[in-house]
Amino acid sequence: MSFHYYPGCTLKTKAKDLDECARKSAEALGVPLIEWEEWQCCGTVYPQAQDEIATRLAAIRALDEARRNGSDLLTICSACHHVMKRINRDMQTNEDIRTKANNYLALDTPYTGQTRVVHYLEMLRDTVGFDELRKRVLYPLTGRRIGAYYGCMLLRPSKEMQFDDPENPSIMEDFLEAIGAEPVRYPYRNECCGGYVALEEAALVGELCGKVLDSARQKGAEALITACPLCRYNLRKNGSKQDMPVYYFSELLAEALGVNRTNTEPVRLEK
């Protein structure tokens, strides 16, 4: 089964590693990702007001394109996933938003939320399977104590995101185990890094990232993984003194599969 891949703005610029490692890994795992050339930025933040229509349209266009192709929409950035998932739900459940957006877009067939929005980690768990992934790992991350940083966007609000248990998630730890690492659970893994106020309130973001990093360090993590370019930026910028590397989860996946950027050709693996 192929996926309609939606990389999002930052994966084409500052977060190229997140994108490239994810693509090479998917190829090695035999999961075709097809990128629609005309995608636009999802807007990065979910418009919470009921009367915000224009700010929902770019996401709806991408969702509708996936529907036309009969594919699930695959996201990887936490913010894109959050926006796509919630706007898709609006199109399923909110008649006013659905009507106005469709009136504006004037599609051949109205879009009513038919597309399924899948995060890359969900694809690894449900399409590939963590047991199968474990078999495909060539270079297990044995002995590496890694903390998963979930942040906010993947988990909350859980009623809408339906990603994992919002207070005690496990999908990233299960992923870490599958690639041979030792997952480190720590209390602040689902607390906010400060997000977009980084430009307004650097001190607040420093404080919040400090709590996350201290919490991870106290539980013995030597590095963190995240799916979000903004979380990674905030944690790295504010955690530089703490000497805690923050990777994209796809970087470790590529390393474990032997397809990381130092290799020019992805390694093709037999079952």
Place this chain on the structure above:
Amino acid sequence: MSPVRSEPAEIVTEMSGVNPRKCMRCGKCSATCPSFSKIDIPPHRFVMMVENGEIEALLSSQLLWKCLSCFACVERCPRGVEPSKLVEAVRLLQIRGQGKNYRTPDDVPQFVEADEEIPQQLITSTLRKYSK
């Protein structure tokens, strides 16, 4: 005849889709708010002030610019009140006014010059939250 204008509190509840009367004042939203130490009006009081129609005072609230949209208050509210939606509605009420943008695209060069590592996601979300 002048057109009938809704009261600001009505606009906010309609725009947000939130019923502030569901709030039972337990304060869990404020207890879990990561910005609590930096704001003048904490989320539970914000909800109460919307219910009381005190929108004018909220238009100058620090929470409009310091809410992180982390949805901790939404997730952890035992009554499903969704305080962050009220904050967003009041912020929109403010920035939709002429000349009321908190940030504008003119600010972008200074952000980027200050740190070239800034991800696009941060610039876009800042503009999406703080300008219309």
